[in-house]
Amino acid sequence: MTCTRDHVEGIERIVVIHDFATPEGGAGVLAIQAVQEYRRLGIPVTYFAGATDGACEGLEGVDLVGLHANRLLDTSPALAMMQGIHNRAAHNSLKRWIASHDTENTVYHLHNWSQILSPAIFAALADVENRLVVTCHDFFNICPNGGLTDFSRAQPCNFKPLSLRCLASQCDRRSGLHKMWRVARQVHLNRLARPVRSKATFTFLHDRMRTKFEDNGFCAHRMVTIPNPVEPWSRSRILAEQNREFLFVGRLGSDKGADLAAAACIQAGVPLTLVGEGELEGHLRQAGGELRLAGWCNRTEILEHARRARALIVPSRVVEPFGLVILEAAMSGLPVIVSERAYLAGDCERLGFGQAFDPAETRSLTELVKKIATDDATVAQMSSKGFVRASELASSAAEWSERYIGLFRNAIAKRQMA
Structure with missing residues (x-):
């Protein structure tokens, strides 16, 4: 009604x-x-x-x-x-x-x-x-x-x-x-x-x-x-399986795990775009690898980055009661790699568009990034499921x-x- x-x-x-x-x-x-x-x-x-x-x-x-x-x-x-x-x-x-x-x-x-x-x-x-x-x-x-x-x-x-x-x-x-x-x-x-x-x-x-x-x-x-x-960033499914970059959207702080996302992508040898500002910005600029710091972005600018993304990484070390970006990304067709400390983590796995990890086990995030980076079929399946079903959580x-x-x-x- x-x-x-x-x-x-x-x-x-x-x-x-x-x-x-x-x-x-x-x-x-x-x-x-x-x-x-x-x-x-x-x-x-x-x-x-x-x-x-x-x-x-x-x-x-x-x-x-x-x-x-x-x-x-x-x-x-x-x-x-x-x-x-x-x-x-x-x-x-x-x-x-x-x-x-x-x-x-x-x-x-x-x-x-x-x-x-x-x-x-x-x-x-x-x-x-x-x-x-x-x-x-x-x-x-x-x-x-x-x-x-x-x-x-x-x-x-x-x-x-x-x-x-x-x-x-x-x-x-x-x-x-x-x-x-x-x-x-x-x-x-x-x-x-x-x-x-x-x-x-x-x-x-x-x-x-x-x-x-x-x-x-x-x-x-x-x-x-x-x-x-929740409003998706994109009304049409992002063809994530055709992309190579990974995406982080949020405050560049240790509690949000921006450093975890950067370290995992560097170790996996894949590019990462970080959207946001925060106290780790200087550290991340010196971290090496294929990191791109985009700074604060409006929704239109986030969409431009999302269209080039293969998956969103949400590596919070702390409790996330909701995690708006998780569903904004998933509803747009981006698979999500999400910390198990986010309350939506179990829902994302249950509906098939996300994979959860323990942020205290940094190796597990690196392995997930490597898997997502190389498995086009899994990425396409997760992308489609998120585009169709993520809205059930919002x-x-x-x-x-x-x-x-x-x-x-x-x-x-x-x-x-x-």
């Missing part, structure tokens, strides 16, 4: 809340896409952002409100420490908007809060939480560092968040002091968001992500899995917005019945 105006009747306005008014990162892209889908259905939208300067083109016709703040990393350490735990300006601004504009048929869609808005945003939303949907793009709603990851060793962390073992672990990207600050923020978040008693609905990108939340003590009353919407934009509209309508109906 496709949403029509009849299906959204009763929703007077949707307030989308996110750190940024620009499509920064996967969460930012989806926050802006949510606005566009809601507007396509004719629903008035207010977009509340921590940083409203330089708002992107996708917000035309939207009531844009919020702050002119900078991300925490771009402010002084002292100010970042205070505002990161409780951004009073964000709380007061949203609280005032709700007091002046809220109605019984206004609903709220919260995306990310960790870079500007802070846990304070949950306190501002407390009075309307029965009409609030929170999309968990990452693990910040349960984990101090947001990744259920030991970033100091670039591997998943299995300690229960805020347990004694968690507190004793130096898992932060930066320092032990920063970890202590993150712990303080998590304690404050738990006090304000109170997931055990919250009337909000929390959504997750994959069933394994939801299970991970539950296994770590997150027990909100309303929890729903809604896969991300939502279309219309399906995705329809699921959220259903959640909003249910929240309004329950409010009216109460």
Whole structure:
């Protein structure tokens, strides 16, 4: 069923809340896409952002409100420490908007809060939480560092968040002091968001992500899995079996495994194009082999690289709750070589368009690259299966917005019945 105006009747306005008014990162892209889908259905939208300067083109016709703040990393350490735990300006601004504009048929869609808005945003939303949907793009709603990851060793962390073992672990990207600050923020978040008693609905990108939340003590009353919407890079199948190059798309960091992809391709003697920017860029430029660093690319530029690719390598050392590029590539006809730490890895193998490996076993990635580089028949088969079946793991934009509209309508109906 496709949403029509009849299906959204009763929703007077949707307030989308996110750190940024620009499509920064996967969460930012989806926050802006949510606005566009809601507007396509004719629903008035207010977009509340921590940083409203330089708002992107996708917000035309939207009531844009919020702050002119900078991300925490771009402010002084002292100010970042205070505002990161409780951004009073964000709380007061949203609280005032709700007091002046809220109605019984206004609903709220919260995306990310960790870079500007802070846990304070949950306190501002407390009075309307029965009409609030929170999309968990990452693990910040349960984990101090947001990744259920030991970033100091670039591997998943299995300690229960805020347990004694968690507190004793130096898992932060930066320092032990920063970890202590993150712990303080998590304690404050738990006090304000109170997931055990919250009337909000929390959504997750994959069933394994939801299970991970539950296994770590997150027990909100309303929890729903809604896969991300995915658009392929190419609408026609890329003939991967005719290509020689391999492709990496993502941040050039050790957690994303850019160095693993480079090392495997150098050892296998095949070319690799790396799309993205990050701290490993200098190292990769000196690595030798047939590496080409393309820098940041828009979707049109990514497609040009993808058309020359034989497979996409996604070698993350850390947990990937969804992995948008995995399906963007597979739906375009590119086989994927994917870290088993990505929640989609098992799905890719099950549907026949991907092969998984353990990023701790670097030799296994090299052997997979060698196999894909020389086996045209397998590559053609994987390419065809991805082009046909990868969409089963994602939502279309219309399906995705329809699921959220259903959640909003249910929240309004329950409010009216109460």
